[in-house]
Amino acid sequence: MKSRRAISLRAHHLPWNSAGNLADNDLTADDVVRETGWVFNNETGDELTLKAFVETGDKEVQRYIRLLQLESFQFENSTLLEIGSGIGRMTSSFTNRCNAVIAADVDSAFLERCRQTVARYGRIDRLSTLHVANGKTLGREDKSVDMTFSYITLQHCQPQDALALVSEAIRVTRSGGLIVLNFRTWVVSDIVLVPLGIAVRRLWKLPVLGRRLARWRWSTRLGWQANRLKPDTVLQQFESQLREIKIIHSIKRKLAVAASQDNTAQTVPTNRINPSHWWLVAQVS
Known part of the structure; x- marks a missing residue:
């Protein structure tokens, strides 16, 4: 399998470029998981399979729906855009839940593998893909999706690119829709x-x-x-465009958010979130 990719040669893109080159080769799906899967879920081993890889994604989707208090969101009637889909570890689960899913990634070889993964374990008829060639712009119309979701992706972008993607997530999400974005912040x-x-x-x-x-x-x-982005850094730039803001973080640490404007964010400590991570869950105004 060969595909054309136009990836910026910024240093932080090189691991994805290297993993994408492997995904671009004529490897079996299981071999791709063994060679590159650790990029997405940090698991290694010669016995890894695509099926097991996708099952870890399905379990995480279920867990984060609960931890991030998303049970009332009507996934079955919604279009979800996933920033950083990779080869489809969580994407398959989203296609089984949502009316439509847009998988976005910086590497088009990953997107091709994502389509193959979803064809086997999800609903390929509900999937479309979006190549984020410059790493910071989503080629979608304004207010065209119901939820924009991203997990362990924004931390791998340069700060200005990560903030640009937050702006893009807000732009493409309809008024009243949700952004559900994962960030990494400072730890000792x-x-x-x-x-x-x-x-x-x-x-x-x-x-x-x-x-x-x-x-x-x-x-x-x-x-x-x-x-490493603190909640205040993100909210100072985007709070005015959001409402019902929740900052969800590990119960093992304190994560203070400065009060600003009238739309003060609610901090929600919870279990089973990495202490170095936090989530922004908010409605678009």
């Missing part, structure tokens, strides 16, 4: 991890050696998290 270990990540991303820019490093798991784990 970042005192070490952030400088190491910067160093690794610089190494990725080296000719020949850089692309080889970007395929190694230890290197990717250190270098792929390109930003």
Whole structure:
């Protein structure tokens, strides 16, 4: 399988570029999961299969619907846009729940594999794909979806690109629709991890050696998290466009949100969320 991809050569895109090159080869679906699946769910092993990979996504979709208090959302009547679909780990579950799903990713080879995954484990008739070639613009009309969802994707973008994608998520979501976006914020270990990540991303820019490093798991784990965004950073820019804002975070840590304007965000501590992560769940005004 071959496809054309137009990916920016920014350093933080190189692991996806490398994984996409593998997905672009004539590997079986199970082999693609064994070679690249850890990029999406950090699981490794020679016994991994696409079926098991998709099952982890289905379980996470179920868990986050509960943890993020989305049970009342009418998925069956809705169009959902997923930013960072990858090869379809969670996308298949969304197509089984939603009226229509738009899978968006920076790598078109992943999107082709996503279509294959959904054809086997989801509803391919409900799926369309969207190539985010520049990593920050969603080629959709204004107010054209009911929910925009993103999980462990925005943290891998440069801060300005992540914020641009938040803006795009709000733009394409209808008034009264939901944005459900996952972010990474600062934790104590970042005192070490952030400088190491910067160093690794610089190494990725080296000719020949850089692309080889970007395929190694230890290197990717250190270098792929390109930003840490606090809730206040996001809300200062977008709060006026949102209502019924919830900041959902791990019960294991405190995550303060400064009061601003009249639309003060509600913080919701809960279990089974990574202490370094937080979610923005809000209606578009």
